[in-house]
Amino acid sequence: xxxxxxxxxxxxxxxxxxxxxxxxxxxxxxxxxxxxxxxxxxxxxxxxxxxxxxxxxxxxxxxxxxxxxxxxxxxxxxxxxxxxxxxxxxxxxxxxxxxxxxxxxxxxxxxxxxxxxxxxxxxxxxxxxxxxxxxxxxxxxxxxxxxxxxxxxxxxxxxxxxxxxxxxxxxxxxxxxxxxxxxxxxxxxxxxxxxxxxxxxxxxxxxxxxxxxxxxxxxxxxxxxxxxxxxxxxxxxxxxxxxxxxxxxxxxxxxxxxxxxxxxxxxxxxxxxxxxxxxxxxxxxxxxxxxxxxxxxxxxxxxxxxxxxxxxxxxxxxxxxxxxxxxxxxxxxxxxxxxxxxxxxxxxxxxxxxxxxxxxxxxxxxxxxxxxxxxxxxxxxxxxxxxxxxxxxxxxxxxxxxxxxxxxxxxxxxxxxxxxxxxxxxx
Numbered sequence: 001x002x003x004x005x006x007x008x009x010x011x012x013x014x015x016x017x018x019x020x021x022x023x024x025x026x027x028x029x030x031x032x033x034x035x036x037x038x039x040x041x042x043x044x045x046x047x048x049x050x051x052x053x054x055x056x057x058x059x060x061x062x063x064x065x066x067x068x069x070x071x072x073x074x075x076x077x078x079x080x081x082x083x084x085x086x087x088x089x090x091x092x093x094x095x096x097x098x099x100x101x102x103x104x105x106x107x108x109x110x111x112x113x114x115x116x117x118x119x120x121x122x123x124x125x126x127x128x129x130x131x132x133x134x135x136x137x138x139x140x141x142x143x144x145x146x147x148x149x150x151x152x153x154x155x156x157x158x159x160x161x162x163x164x165x166x167x168x169x170x171x172x173x174x175x176x177x178x179x180x181x182x183x184x185x186x187x188x189x190x191x192x193x194x195x196x197x198x199x200x201x202x203x204x205x206x207x208x209x210x211x212x213x214x215x216x217x218x219x220x221x222x223x224x225x226x227x228x229x230x231x232x233x234x235x236x237x238x239x240x241x242x243x244x245x246x247x248x249x250x251x252x253x254x255x256x257x258x259x260x261x262x263x264x265x266x267x268x269x270x271x272x273x274x275x276x277x278x279x280x281x282x283x284x285x286x287x288x289x290x291x292x293x294x295x296x297x298x299x300x301x302x303x304x305x306x307x308x309x310x311x312x313x314x315x316x317x318x319x320x321x322x323x324x325x326x327x328x329x330x331x332x333x334x335x336x337x338x339x340x341x342x343x344x345x346x347x348x349x350x351x352x353x354x355x356x357x358x359x360x361x362x363x364x365x366x367x368x369x370x371x372x373x374x375x376x377x378x379x380x381x382x383x384x385x386x387x388x389x390x391x392x393x394x395x396x397x398x399x400x401x402x403x404x405x406x407x408x409x410x411x412x413x414x415x416x417x418x419x420x421x422x423x424x425x426x427x
Contacts, residue, residue: 030145030154030276033161037168042261045184046254047327048176053123054329055245055254057181060127062238064138067109069230071139075101075212076146077226077278078219081361084150084279085286092205095147097215100208102143106136107209126182134189140207141192144199149279156202164195225363229370236374240381244393247382251332252390258326258333259340259394262314263307277351281359292356293416300352300405304345311341332390339394346401353408362415369411373404 042061046054079098083091110132117129141164148157171187200206216223245253277299284295314337322330350373357366377400384396 030149030158030161033158033165037161037165039261040165041168041172041184041188042257043325044172044176045181046258046261046329048179049181049184050328052250052254053181054257055250055252056123056127057184058253058257059124059241059245060131060181060185061257062241063113063128064131064135066231066235066238067105067113067135068139068142069233070109070227071102071105071142072146073225073227073230074105074216074219074223075099076143077230077358078222080146080150080278081222081282081358082219084282085152088151091147091151094215095150095203096205096208097211099140099143099147099205100210101212101215102139103136103207104209104212106139110135123181126180127185130182130185131189134186134193137193137196138189140196141199143207144196144203147203147205148199149276152279154276156199160195160199160202163198164191167191167194222361222363225367229363229367232370232374236377236381239378240393240397243378243382244385244390247385248389248393252385252393254329255332255336255390256340256394258329259336261326262333262337263310263340263344277355278358281355285359289419292359293412296352296356296412298352299355300349303348303351307341307345307348311337311344314341335391336394339391339398343394343398343401346398346405350401350405350408353405353412356412357408357415360415360419362411365411365415369404369408372407373400376400376404 045057049057075098079094083094086094113132113135114129115132117125117127117132119125120128141160144160145157148154148160168188168191171191172184175183175187241253241256244256281292281295284292319330319334322334326333354366354369357369377397380396380398380400381393382396384392384394386392388395
């Protein structure tokens with residue numbers, strides 16, 4: 001390092017930390033808005049429909065999670081890894097193709113969801129059919145969030161989520177008058193479509209679905225691995241929900257979803273964490289590679305500690321307040337607070353290592369970790385359900401997340417060692 005660089009570095013370091021703190025602050029604000037939105041929707045539906053109908057809504061919600069992770073793996077995860085902190089011209093071109101790919105995924109899988117809904121029939125079929133109609137708008141809204149964080153414009157993502165929350169208020173009131181699961185699914189998706197349109201206005205970028213195939217070809221080395229990784233994660237949740245419903249009953253799915261709502265701020269944070277942390281980890285890797293491990297440890301440890309504190313507060317909540325919040329779902333959900341909290345804490349610890357592997361573009365390692373984690377999640381969740389019902393399933397998932405977190409950190413350590421030994425080699 002030259003004398004001039006030595007004099008400049010200490011001055012640049014505080015400015016860089018302030019910039020990172022600003023981006024992370026907007027990320028936390030955005031996740032808070034997203035968490036409150038999801039929390040409010042879940043509570044309103046639970047109180048309006050009761051345990052069984054809320055279980056049906058939860059199946060549609062979990063299916064959306066699978067589709068969302070397909071779109072993220074193919075369209076927006078590569079955008080965050082490769083186009084964070086790049087010149088604006090490059091970012092705009094990539095964001096147009098990435099958002100177009102997200103819309104394309106929404107249209108294709110939305111059509112499949114409609115056909116499945118028609119085949120199933122009944123309340124479950126209606127929920128899946130309506131989900132298929134609103135999927136393109138839901139995925140486009142999520143794509144704008146990824147694009148804004150890749151550009152370091154977290155404020156725009158935060159405003160976009162606020163627009164979704166505001167649009168939800170009249171939509172949910174109308175759905176409550178109808179009083180069906182399908183009406184709530186349509187209301188939720190229609191509000192997301194409003195926010196997706198506003199995201200188009202914010203960015204000034206028109207999504208390019210016609211260039212989606214080109215984007216998939218260019219990003220295939222990362223995209224398809226991230227697709228398998230993401231789908232294995234959300235698919236494991238889906239398999240656990242279906243299996244739990246078959247072993248214990250649909251009401252058990254509603255109880256698990258109720259416990260997740262109580263931990264909603266942290267679950268939503270975990271689901272959308274890559275919006276902020278992967279982009280920041282990529283910046284740390286480019287600017288100060290030796291700080292990446294510390295960044296990931298602070299990230300994961302902070303989430304785990306926050307989840308434990310929140311779970312402790314939930315244990316002190318009186319039954320009267322719990323019934324006010326969740327209605328008839330509270331008695332069953334309250335039994336799951338301790339194992340659900342430990343599961344979220346374990347998952348939070350692992351996301352720190354996952355962000356580091358994503359920043360290193362170590363897609364093979366992260367894929368292996370996620371496949372292991374998904375297998376543990378399904379095995380623990382369904383094995384626990386067979387042995388101890390809904391509570392047993394929750395404890396099985398808690399044990400699975402602890403084991404998975406250890407594997408994530410072992411893989412990150414190996415990836416960092418490889419990079420130190422071969423710094424010029426492409427991960």
